Amino acid sequence: MFVIGAVILRAILIGLSAALVYQYSWILFVFGAFLVFTGIRMFRHQSDEPHIEQNPLFHSLTKHFRITQNLRGHDFTARLPHPKTGKTILWLTPLAVALIMVEFVDLVFAADSVPAIFAVTQDTFIVYTSNIFAILELRALYFTLAAAMSRFRYLQVSLAVILVLVGIKIFLMPLGIKIDSLLSLLVTIGILGGGAAYSLYKTRNEPDLSAELLTDHGRPKS
Numbered sequence: 001m002f003v004i005g006a007v008i009l010r011a012i013l014i015g016l017s018a019a020l021v022y023q024y025s026w027i028l029f030v031f032g033a034f035l036v037f038t039g040i041r042m043f044r045h046q047s048d049e050p051h052i053e054q055n056p057l058f059h060s061l062t063k064h065f066r067i068t069q070n071l072r073g074h075d076f077t078a079r080l081p082h083p084k085t086g087k088t089i090l091w092l093t094p095l096a097v098a099l100i101m102v103e104f105v106d107l108v109f110a111a112d113s114v115p116a117i118f119a120v121t122q123d124t125f126i127v128y129t130s131n132i133f134a135i136l137e138l139r140a141l142y143f144t145l146a147a148a149m150s151r152f153r154y155l156q157v158s159l160a161v162i163l164v165l166v167g168i169k170i171f172l173m174p175l176g177i178k179i180d181s182l183l184s185l186l187v188t189i190g191i192l193g194g195g196a197a198y199s200l201y202k203t204r205n206e207p208d209l210s211a212e213l214l215t216d217h218g219r220p221k222s
Contacts, residue, residue, distance in 0.1 A: 003135065005103045010131050013110050018124040028174050031115035035167030038111075043160035057104050058097070066091045106135075116163070119170045120181065151203050158195025162188055 020027045061067070068091050072078045076096035082089050110131070117127050165187065169179050 005099070006106050006135050007132060009103065009107055010110055010114075010135070011128060013107070014114055014124065014128050014131065017114050017118070018122070018127065021118060021122055025174050028118065028170050031118060032167045032169070032171030032173075034111075035115055035163050035170065037167075039160045039163030039167060042163065043157060055101070058101060061092070061097055061100065067097060068093050071095055115170065116166045119166050119173070119184075152196055152199040154199040154202065155192070155195045158191045161191055165191075 017031075066082075066089065068078055068080070072093045072095075074095070075093055076099065078091045078093055079088050080091050081087065113131065113134070114127070117130060121127065165184075169184065172179070
């Protein structure tokens with residue numbers, strides 16, 4: 001369900017972005033500035049822990065909908081009596097809340113990735129298919145990536161720097177200044193490689209958490 005929602009929402013977001021770029025070339029200035037802002041913010045808040053109860057979307061869901069305390073199998077909704085009136089009403093299940101939150105987070109990530117890819121190409125088909133392939137591959141590699149992040153804790157700094165550089169590249173495009181794609185690729189690989197190497201060096205004496213993340217109640221996942 002998440003993948004279907006992500007495919008649809010990415011199509012809408014990419015379509016709107018492509019239309020804006022086609023109609024108003026100055027929108028690239030906005031995309032570039034947004035990426036620079038996001039990169040700086042990511043660098044400054046790299047150690048922040050998320051608190052779901054403080055999320056505005058979660059707060060809105062709990063305010064406007066009644067949510068069951070327990071899961072109802074694979075159902076996203078349930079029709080249950082109102083606690084005061086006894087009238088049967090529609091309730092959301094925790095599974096529905098989780099799906100909505102994940103789709104919202106995917107849109108937040110898309111707000112970074114979609115403008116960034118316009119620095120490489122403005123072909124809508126390539127922009128869309130590359131995003132979909134990324135979604136499918138990252139979903140399959142989730143547990144591997146989650147385990148690896150326990151060692152690559154400084155990789156976020158590298159990503160923040162890359163976002164700033166990509167934002168600058170997009171900002172320069174309407175001015176007629178184009179940076180060679182091969183140079184951009186080499187710089188990106190260098191920054192990511194440097195961040196990964198530094199992370200491995202700094203965490204070399206820390207326990208490996210990958211085995212714990214890849215097991216379920218002490219048993220290896222099949």
